[in-house]
Structures are given as C-alpha cells and as structure tokens.
Amino acid sequence: MEELRERALVELFGALEGKYGPNYECKYYPCHFHGQDCSLCFCPFYPCLLYDLGGEIKITSNGYVWNCQNCFWIHRPENVEEVLAALSGYSRQQLIEGDWYFFNSILQRLYYGSEFGIWEGEAYNLMPAMLRNECEPVEKAEFLNVILEGFEIQSIHRCTSVEGEGVFIPLKEDEKLFGLLNGNFVVCKV
Numbered sequence: 416m417e418e419l420r421e422r423a424l425v426e427l428f429g430a431l432e433g434k435y436g437p438n439y440e441c442k443y444y445p446c447h448f449h450g451q452d453c454s455l456c457f458c459p460f461y462p463c464l465l466y467d468l469g470g471e472i473k474i475t476s477n478g479y480v481w482n483c484q485n486c487f488w489i490h491r492p493e494n495v496e497e498v499l500a501a502l503s504g505y506s507r508q509q510l511i512e513g514d515w516y517f518f519n520s521i522l523q524r525l526y527y528g529s530e531f532g533i534w535e536g537e538a539y540n541l542m543p544a545m546l547r548n549e550c551e552p553v554e555k556a557e558f559l560n561v562i563l564e565g566f567e568i569q570s571i572h573r574c575t576s577v578e579g580e581g582v583f584i585p586l587k588e589d590e591k592l593f594g595l596l597n598g599n600f601v602v603c604k605v
C-alpha cells in the first residue's frame with residue numbers, strides 16, 4: 416500500500432509540473448470515458464471515503480478496499496485542473512508529509528466548498544458531508560467506523576455511536592445512506 420501512496424505522489428508531482436490529459440498509450444484507456452484526464456490515475460485522495468464521488472467499500476479476499484471504479488470526478492479535465500491548482504499551493508514537503516486528514520479536508524473543500532467532517536475527540540465524523548440529501552429520521556441506524564493506518568484501511572466495523580477513534584462514515588445500502596446526524600439516526604439519499 417505504501418507503494419501505491421508513493422506512486423500517487425510521484426504521479427501528482429509529475430502532474431504539477433504539467434498535466435498530460437488522456438493517456439492513449441495506457442492499455443486500460445479509457446477506463447472511465449473517452450477524453451478523460453489520466454493525470455491523477457493514482458488518486459492523491461485515495462481512499463477518500465466520500466460516496467458522493469462514486470467510490471464505495473468493497474470486501475475482497477484481501478479485506479476491505481475502497482473501490483473507485485465509478486468515480487468519474489477525478490478524470491474530468493476541469494476537476495484535475497482545480498485539484499492541481501489547490502495542491503500547487505503546498506510545498507512538496509507538505510504534500511509528502513500530509514496525512515489522510517490533510518488530503519481529505521482539501522478534497523472536501525474542493526468538492527463541497529467547505530470541510531464538513533468534524534473532529535469529536537479522536538474520532539473524525541465524516542457523516543455530515545454525505546448525509547445531506549432528502550434525509551428522514553429512523554429509529555435506529557448502523558453506520559461505519561473505518562480505522563486507517565496511513566492511507567490504508569485497516570478495519571471497518573458497524574457501529575451506532577461516534578466514539579473511539581478513526582473515521583465515521585454512513586453505511587451505504589443500495590442508494591440509501593444510513594447514519595447519525597446532529598444526534599439523530601437518519602436515512603438519506605445518496
């Protein structure tokens with residue numbers, strides 16, 4: 416996984432020197448759509464844990480992974496432009512040393528216009544970023560506590576309260592998100 420992170424940074428630094436757009440030589444091109452921008456193929460925000468961008472949690476034989484197959488956002492030329500403009504405001508050293516929270520708050524500001532994740536003690540509650548669409552109260556809802564080590568998902572547990580450490584995100588089932596918002600259990604549309 417560290418290798419993946421290194422690759423993402425190397426690619427990012429290359430893109431900061433001058434992005435190259437579609438990579439017609441890649442055997443997977445176009446992995447998302449014709450004309451896509453491949454500059455950030457190894458996404459610097461991975462694993463963003465933000466369903467709104469199209470990613471989701473998958474269970475594989477190697478455990479939990481954040482699957483980005485349906486994220487088109489990072490490949491749209493105008494978004495690549497915006498990401499590179501934002502990240503060019505940091506030194507290479509800051510980008511190398513930046514942890515998951517550093518990158519995730521940048522992504523939230525780019526995508527939502529503001530950071531909606533909230534620190535609650537050692538816990539980082541990312542649910543307010545995603546529970547925004549046609550929410551309704553429910554009696555009880557389980558959501559997910561994601562434990563990260565660096566940029567790697569170590570474990571994921573279902574839970575019903577925000578306590579302890581790690582990142583808390585809604586549970587996604589079909590096109591519904593279950594979680595806790597302002598102290599109330601809710602179900603919202605993705």
Ligand code: SF4
Nearest residue numbers: 458461463470483486
């Ligand atoms: S869902 Fe998109 S923005 Fe999020 S980690 Fe995957 S590729 Fe990056």
